[in-house]
Amino acid sequence: MNYKGSCHCGRISFEVEGQIDGALACNCSICQRKGSLLWFVPQEKFHLLTPENAASTYTFNKHVIKRRFCPDCGMQPYSEGTDPKGNAMTAINIRCLEGVDLATIPVQNHDGRSA
Structure with missing residues (x-):
């Protein structure tokens, strides 16, 4: 889809x-505050429709995840990183997707604060 x-x-x-x-x-300290619901996809399944430089980048802690956000409205619709096997991945904030009924999506809690 x-x-x-x-x-x-x-x-x-x-x-x-x-x-x-x-x-x-x-x-974790940032996801808790933002309230993101993340869906992980291989990077090749993600396609920007706007120039890459339209987004700003924020990193913290180990500086391995590039959290991409809009410098105008502040939303963080996606992040870039790698999975444990080294594959390039994109974490999509499903709250930023059109036509998704969030009530139908099972949510798994992750203790990023302890990681």
Whole structure:
């Protein structure tokens, strides 16, 4: 399935391909505050529709995850990193996707605060 997503103001927009079988809610210091629900996809399934430089980047802690956010509206629609096997992955904030009924998505809690 193909999904379209964006930040609130539309400066960052993208398409992503895949099946949302669930989302991850993390309690690390940033995810807890943002309330993101994350869906992880291989990087090649994610396609920016706007220039890459439309998004700013924030990293913290180990500086391995590039949290991409809009400098205008502040939304963080996606992040970039690698999975434990070294594969390039994109974490999509499913709250930024069009037409997704969040009530139907099973959510797994992750203790990122202890990681």
